[in-house]
Amino acid sequence: MKVIIHIAVFILSSLIATAQANTTYHRVDLVKVDKSARVMYLMAGEDVVKQYHIALGASPKGHKVKEGDSKTPEGEYILDYKKEDSQFYRAMHISYPNAKDKARARMLGVDPGGFIMVHGQRNGDRRDAKRRQRFNWTDGCIALTNEQMDEFMALVETGTRIHIEW
Template sequence: MRHICYHLMLLCSILFTSYSFASLKDVKIDLVIVNKSSSSMKVMHQGKILKTYRIAMGDVPKGHKLTEGDQRTPQGRYILDYKKADSAFYRSFHISYPNDEDKLRAKALGISPGGFIMIHGENPQSALPPLEAQKYNWTNGCIAVTNKEMDELWQIIEPGTPIEIWP
């Protein structure tokens, strides 16, 4: 009986993995969720997680971005509003930071909220292999994936896709 259960679990695992990879080619993502505390980014379609990516962020990953140059990745709800094919970091998606709330907070504090926050590929100046570089927070507040992962995301994410960035 254990032998049969093991094989059924193995088959389900293979089918689920095949389904999730096949579905990446067949659907457009309708939500991206970043969890800063676990350094992960999930791409979703109709409430289902299709894939999870390991991400690198700003040098100061804790807390919400307040001002330009603070090395923090923002937190909140935004839109991936356009793609940039000629990014300095391979390819990128622009995140609509700062939103109205961010602008009000910055104005009240008398500071600039900064901007030009992206999901982008690898640092071309890095001496580390891509997967090794993903273990470190090295951006200026952006969200980084490998170039190979960016190629995959480029095919499945369209401008206008919402992104939620959680602490």
């Protein structure tokens, strides 16, 4: 009987080890946003871990310059903190404005704005999220469906770089 138990334990542990070896852990080290295609890529090295269709601000082309321009910033930023108590379903803050953005705004005599997030749908909005994602509806943020936002928050850690381009 002991021999059968030892064989069963050996077989089970071999199966578990094989399953673990075949499971690839992807640590997202970059979030890439292609505003022109309205697509976000979660990257682990050169591998695309996930891809999402996104909604942007109502005037997405070009770099955010000032508060209220409905543009999503372009460039390199950091996803610096998660926000669970937002007016939107979950959110992660983008470190806009950076020093360059602030200097540009100062030179132009405008407020650069801020509080740019990757977030889900507006809390209490009962409209179909997939249909809503066909339109650019944010004030300059990057929107996902709530289901996608749950996945995004699970896969992306604070401190992850985000690269946004047209």
